[in-house]
Amino acid sequence: MSAPDESLKEFFPKYKPPIRPRKNTCVGLGMEVMKKLKVLEKDFPGITKSMMLVSCDENIQDLVDYATSSPGPQGFLIETEKDHVMVAIHIKIGGRHGFVLIYFxxxxxxxxxxxxxxxxxxxxxxxxxxxxxxxxxxxxxxxxxxxxxxxxxxxxxxxxxxxxxxxxxxxxxxxxxxxxxxxxxxxxxxxADDEYMAELLEVNNKIVQLSAGT
Known part of the structure; x- marks a missing residue:
């Protein structure tokens, strides 16, 4: 790796993906929103660490079926078609936590x-x-x-x-x-880089476990 970190696991949290001006996808727009919302940190301490990009489906034909037919968190992640990204802020209401979903x-x-x-x-x-x-x-x-x-x-x-x-x-x-x-x-x-792919999949698997609350 050309990065100073010894492994992808160390480098991944520090990486700041480049954003092309005026050519933002949902990912780029989401990152811009998160950047602008950081100014609220003074009034709402902790908001910066609570923000995240989350995946979602853009086109849901049957909302009831979509929300009720999944066989648990892991099945939901695998069987649904995540094709969009938006910003979410992790909140806790009455002790109830949310989950981060990712796109495979x-x-x-x-x-x-x-x-x-x-x-x-x-x-x-x-x-x-x-x-x-x-x-x-x-x-x-x-x-x-x-x-x-x-x-x-x-x-x-x-x-x-x-x-x-x-x-x-x-x-x-x-x-x-x-x-x-x-x-x-x-x-x-x-x-083709087997060593890099092994590290990448390890990082991704940890995110999946976090997303499923395991």
Whole structure:
């Protein structure tokens, strides 16, 4: 690792993700909100440490079924589709605590004005992750491809057909020319680092345990 910390576990709590001006996703907006709310610390001591980013579902068809059919906290985390992030402040009312929910998948997505997904990539964060899903619109209709990360380890060896599909997805994500291909190459390098992935999964597992209250 290039960071001064000896392990990801030590580095993770200190990392401040960069935020692109005027191009915020829900994550970036949430972090901006948390930054601005810190000025309330003087009037509400402890509010800074109580704030967190939490995951949620943007589109719930049946609220009653969604809220009552889950087989416990762990099942709820696994079976629901967390695709959005918002800010929450941990409070305690009458001795009752809340839980932090997290999103197991990693994604880069584009939506139309109605909020429908139009293009993007996503993959689960788990042991032995080897592939990701990419979807986009082409002249022949909607495309959904499962691609191997190892394909992107060496850019010069990527098949032309795959490069063309990535470029189509790149344009629909409204990224700079070649940006998605560069992102996928960096992801492939990270996924191939077994030592780093083991540390990352350990950190993620601790967050899951905290989220489930175990």
């Amino acid at each position: 998948s990693r994604s880069l997505l584009a939506r139309d004005p109605k909020g429908n997904l139009t293009a993007g990539i996503y993959f689960p964060l788990k042991s032995k992750t080897t592939e990701f899903t990419m979807f986009f619109d082409s002249n022949s209709g909607k495309q959904r491809k499962k691609l191997k990360f190892e394909t992107f380890l060496e850019l010069q060896k990527i098949p032309d057909e795959v490069v063309d599909e990535v470029e189509q997805c790149n344009d629909q994500l409204r990224l700079r020319d070649g940006e998605l291909l560069s992102i996928l190459q960096r992801l492939a390098t990270i996924i």
